[in-house]
Amino acid sequence: MNEQTLxxxxxxxxxxxxxxxxxxxxxxxxGRVAAIGQPPPGFTAQRVIDAGGMIxxxxxxxxxxxxxAIEPELAAAVAGGVTSLACPPDxxxxxxxxxxxxxxxxxxDTVGLARVYPIGALTQQLAGERLAxxxxxARAGCIAFSQAKRAIVDTQLLxxxxxxxxxxxxxxxxxxxxxxxxxxxxxxxxxxxxRLGLTGIPxxxxxxxxxxxxxxxxxxxxxxxxxxLSSAAAIGLxxxxxxxxxxxxxxxxxxxxxxxxxxxxxxxSNARFDPPLRAASxxxxxxxxxxxxxxxxxxxHTPVDADGKQLxxxxxxxxxxxxxxxxxxxxxxxxxxxVPLLSALARITSDPAAILGIAAGSLGxxxxxxxxxxxxxxxxxxxxxxxxxxxxxTPYLGYELSGRVHLTLVGGRVVFEG
Amino acid sequence: xxxxxxxxGVALPDAEALCVQxxxxxxxxxxxxxxxVGIHSGGAWVAQRLYTLLGLDAEIxxxxxxxxxxxxxxxxxxxxxxxxxxxxxxxxxxLILVDDVLYTGRTTRAAxxxxxxxxxxxRIQLAVLADRGSRQLPICADFCPWRVDLDPSSELxxxxxxxxxxxxxxxxxx
Amino acid sequence: xxxxxLNANGELTHLLSIEGLPRxxxxxxxDTASSFLKVSHRDVKKVPLLRGKSVFNVFFENSTRTRxxxxxxxxxxxxxxxxxxxxxxxxxxxxxxxxxxDNLVAMHADMFVVRHAASGAPHLIADHLRRLGREDVxxxxxxxxxxxxxxxxxxxMYTIRHYKTEFANLVVAIVGDILHSRVARSDIHALTxxxxxxxxxxxxxxxxxxxxxxxxxxxxHDLCSAIRxxxxxxxxxxxxxxxxxxxxxxAREYFRCYGLxxxxxxxxxxxxxxxxxxxxxxGVEIDSDVADGPQAVILPQVTFGIAVRMAxxxxxxxx
Numbered sequence: 001m002n003e004q005t006l007x008x009x010x011x012x013x014x015x016x017x018x019x020x021x022x023x024x025x026x027x028x029x030x031g032r033v034a035a036i037g038q039p040p041p042g043f044t045a046q047r048v049i050d051a052g053g054m055i056x057x058x059x060x061x062x063x064x065x066x067x068x069a070i071e072p073e074l075a076a077a078v079a080g081g082v083t084s085l086a087c088p089p090d091x092x093x094x095x096x097x098x099x100x101x102x103x104x105x106x107x108x109d110t111v112g113l114a115r116v117y118p119i120g121a122l123t124q125q126l127a128g129e130r131l132a133x134x135x136x137x138a139r140a141g142c143i144a145f146s147q148a149k150r151a152i153v154d155t156q157l158l159x160x161x162x163x164x165x166x167x168x169x170x171x172x173x174x175x176x177x178x179x180x181x182x183x184x185x186x187x188x189x190x191x192x193x194x195r196l197g198l199t200g201i202p203x204x205x206x207x208x209x210x211x212x213x214x215x216x217x218x219x220x221x222x223x224x225x226x227x228x229l230s231s232a233a234a235i236g237l238x239x240x241x242x243x244x245x246x247x248x249x250x251x252x253x254x255x256x257x258x259x260x261x262x263x264x265x266x267x268x269s270n271a272r273f274d275p276p277l278r279a280a281s282x283x284x285x286x287x288x289x290x291x292x293x294x295x296x297x298x299x300x301h302t303p304v305d306a307d308g309k310q311l312x313x314x315x316x317x318x319x320x321x322x323x324x325x326x327x328x329x330x331x332x333x334x335x336x337x338x339v340p341l342l343s344a345l346a347r348i349t350s351d352p353a354a355i356l357g358i359a360a361g362s363l364g365x366x367x368x369x370x371x372x373x374x375x376x377x378x379x380x381x382x383x384x385x386x387x388x389x390x391x392x393x394t395p396y397l398g399y400e401l402s403g404r405v406h407l408t409l410v411g412g413r414v415v416f417e418g
Numbered sequence: 419x420x421x422x423x424x425x426x427g428v429a430l431p432d433a434e435a436l437c438v439q440x441x442x443x444x445x446x447x448x449x450x451x452x453x454x455v456g457i458h459s460g461g462a463w464v465a466q467r468l469y470t471l472l473g474l475d476a477e478i479x480x481x482x483x484x485x486x487x488x489x490x491x492x493x494x495x496x497x498x499x500x501x502x503x504x505x506x507x508x509x510x511x512x513l514i515l516v517d518d519v520l521y522t523g524r525t526t527r528a529a530x531x532x533x534x535x536x537x538x539x540x541r542i543q544l545a546v547l548a549d550r551g552s553r554q555l556p557i558c559a560d561f562c563p564w565r566v567d568l569d570p571s572s573e574l575x576x577x578x579x580x581x582x583x584x585x586x587x588x589x590x591x592x
Numbered sequence: 593x594x595x596x597x598l599n600a601n602g603e604l605t606h607l608l609s610i611e612g613l614p615r616x617x618x619x620x621x622x623d624t625a626s627s628f629l630k631v632s633h634r635d636v637k638k639v640p641l642l643r644g645k646s647v648f649n650v651f652f653e654n655s656t657r658t659r660x661x662x663x664x665x666x667x668x669x670x671x672x673x674x675x676x677x678x679x680x681x682x683x684x685x686x687x688x689x690x691x692x693x694d695n696l697v698a699m700h701a702d703m704f705v706v707r708h709a710a711s712g713a714p715h716l717i718a719d720h721l722r723r724l725g726r727e728d729v730x731x732x733x734x735x736x737x738x739x740x741x742x743x744x745x746x747x748x749m750y751t752i753r754h755y756k757t758e759f760a761n762l763v764v765a766i767v768g769d770i771l772h773s774r775v776a777r778s779d780i781h782a783l784t785x786x787x788x789x790x791x792x793x794x795x796x797x798x799x800x801x802x803x804x805x806x807x808x809x810x811x812x813h814d815l816c817s818a819i820r821x822x823x824x825x826x827x828x829x830x831x832x833x834x835x836x837x838x839x840x841x842x843a844r845e846y847f848r849c850y851g852l853x854x855x856x857x858x859x860x861x862x863x864x865x866x867x868x869x870x871x872x873x874x875g876v877e878i879d880s881d882v883a884d885g886p887q888a889v890i891l892p893q894v895t896f897g898i899a900v901r902m903a904x905x906x907x908x909x910x911x
Binding site: 190 | 611807
């Protein structure tokens with residue numbers, strides 16, 4: 001498909017990277033933003049898109065989305081307005097070989113929907129024992145390195161991994177959780193887990209690993225990003241580090257902004273997450289951190305099939321389908337927390353783009369025309385049929401959510417039209 | 419007899435007087451070893467009256483037929499099951515089973531079944547305060563002082579009033 | 593959210609947990625049990641309530657003792673009882689829990705008595721039956737993970753009521769491995785629902801769940817002060833695998849600190865009763881002199897257990 005020249009008119013342009021929130025037309029040519037407001041000289045639009053009553057924003061950037069089958073998940077991404085996503089390395093097999101990364105990049109380019117940015121494995125097989133070939137993986141397309149959900153138990157090896165990554169200026173992303181303290185845990189170690197007889201994961205499992213990661217990052221000078229924080233304690237440590245001038249970034253999974261341990265109800269496996277949904281006070285601390293810009297939001301999209309969920313709570317697989325819910329749930333949080341749309345959209349566009357160090361999440365003139373047009377008041381019901389992802393499990397099944405994507409562009413091409 | 423009148427014109431006799439009549443009917447047939455078994459809850463009250471009026475020696479038995487009811491599948495287990503209490507050996511005994519109202523006969527059937535779980539009685543006779551007809555099983559009362567025909571929508575209920583006297587009432591079902 | 597144990601008419605259709613059961617329902621079960629208790633003393637120890645019904649004992653975790661009590665209860669209700677040893681058969685072949693349930697439903701099961709190592713497994717089955725539209729099939733939780741063992745909780749309440757009549761002024765101590773105990777959780781829910789004056793959760797920190805006080809209990813670490821003036825002492829079994837190492841230094845030290853001896857029991861009220869869900873570890877959590885002593889009501893618990901299970905099955909199958 002060739003890039004058309006496009007005029008998107010009558011929309012409200014909300015572009016956090018450029019501080020724009022105004023009724024402005026967007027002109028697209030050659031896959032890029034050609035002009036904002038007035039057409040460039042001699043511009044003729046091959047297609048005019050009327051965005052009256054809608055919001056035009058940069059395509060969403062998702063810091064963490066797992067792809068089972070590539071095509072349906074990327075279709076889900078663009079249906080949710082996500083145009084760039086970082087893919088964690090815990091696929092099967094894990095992304096610890098340059099060849100695997102090249103194949104993923106090639107296949108996602110062929111599908112040609114959202115842009116895929118692989119995160120390479122920090123250690124071989126994610127086993128936390130031997131360093132992965134980070135340089136080779138970076139050459140193949142990895143933009144950062146992580147252990148996904150796996151911990152590096154050996155702190156000396158963690159130190160070495162950071163030192164090695166810092167040598168080349170690679171960013172390290174860690175999901176902080178102490179393996180020993182979290183052993184066999186399936187839910188927040190609190191009143192709900194105690195009542196239901198589920199093995200708990202205490203907050204200290206996260207805060208200790210966070211403190212360790214922060215100390216080692218300060219020691220090695222590596223660029224550190226902490227993924228999917230779940231507790232007030234860990235957020236507090238990140239705030240203190242940032243106040244001390246450390247360039248650490250972090251994100252929060254969108255479900256954790258809304259749900260708490262109470263949502264497990266009577267063993268609802270759709271509320272099984274990793275890290276677990278924690279206490280309401282933790283959730284409130286996460287909301288403040290996102291409102292303050294300390295943390296970005298990710299979908300933590302994890303497609304899980306029925307076989308993985310229709311099991312007793314502790315045996316069920318964690319995670320939920322979320323690419324198509326990232327925008328509505330972010331909007332819901334913004335409304336509830338009275339956060340202006342410009343700041344709210346920054347958490348899922350420009351902030352994650354900056355964390356990933358990719359040229360995305362901006363609609364300045366000359367930027368790639370990755371954008372999303374959505375109706376903020378358009379509501380839809382979350383049903384298995386409505387979700388394009390192969391993962392049909394989310395705690396929001398049956399809910400009516402506001403924020404309906406009307407059209408998504410990647411590189412000036414219409415990749416989704418609702 | 420100081421009978422009450424109901425809206426439907428059915429005269430309800432005095433229940434305590436009926437107990438006396440019932441005792442009079444039973445007395446000539448009483449054997450030394452006869453024992454009385456009342457069915458919860460109306461039959462139990464009547465059995466208490468008979469115990470006193472007949473001057474029985476043996477303690478009366480009480481029976482709750484909930485575990486043997488044939489409408490369990492449709493209506494479930496009665497929420498207030500009372501323990502059955504048969505404080506004597508049933509084997510070879512002459513029993514008089516006592517209920518307040520004989521209607522379809524299903525309660526009597528359940529009570530007889532329950533009694534057989536305690537042993538094999540020599541004989542069971544049935545004494546009721548009222549027989550309202552409409553039997554659904556081949557069962558009839560041996561002793562009954564009052565026979566009355568009632569509409570199926572009416573329920574004849576025996577209860578204790580505040581002063582502890584037995585009285586009849588008629589509940590209408592839509 | 594509807595309580596998953598109740599059907600659309602608000603009647604008890606499954607027994608999954610004591611949590612959320614109204615006081616009246618618990619009392620009704622106990623009252624019904626006392627009628628069934630008499631049945632066990634008769635010549636014919638059977639009533640025909642469940643005649644023609646098929647009760648499947650589905651035990652994913654071995655327990656001959658519990659399975660037997662359910663089997664006796666079901667047979668005294670005249671049900672056909674089928675015991676499935678699922679620990680060996682289906683799961684070993686890769687069949688999921690719900691596959692097993694579907695198979696048994698196809699065999700016209702009327703009731704499942706389920707024991708499973710995972711907390712919440714009976715809820716999953718009940719939810720699955722609801723989605724299949726088979727609310728005529730009933731589930732009785734015979735113990736799931738650390739979560740609940742509601743019939744044990746009910747028989748414990750039956751025992752307490754038998755000896756103490758009223759719950760209102762009772763002080764009850766639950767001693768031992770509460771962390772891993774589904775019995776403790778069921779007892780706590782039942783006692784707080786029935787209005788016991790005080791429930792004490794007693795043990796070292798390693799054996800008490802986080803935030804257990806949110807369930808309405810007082811946490812005690814010292815056995816002597818916890819037993820003082822108690823009306824009821826419920827001792828919990830300490831599993832062998834918990835004795836050595838991570839949670840406790842040794843069985844010997846555990847007995848020294850938390851074992852119920854005659855000297856400790858003397859601190860309780862003179863008429864205090866001692867209960868234990870069995871099987872006991874003599875010399876680990878309880879001294880033989882206490883276990884065999886006049887205040888122990890451990891064997892009556894077993895007798896009451898059958899009547900309580902008959903009551904539960906009789907009520908469920910009728911709803």
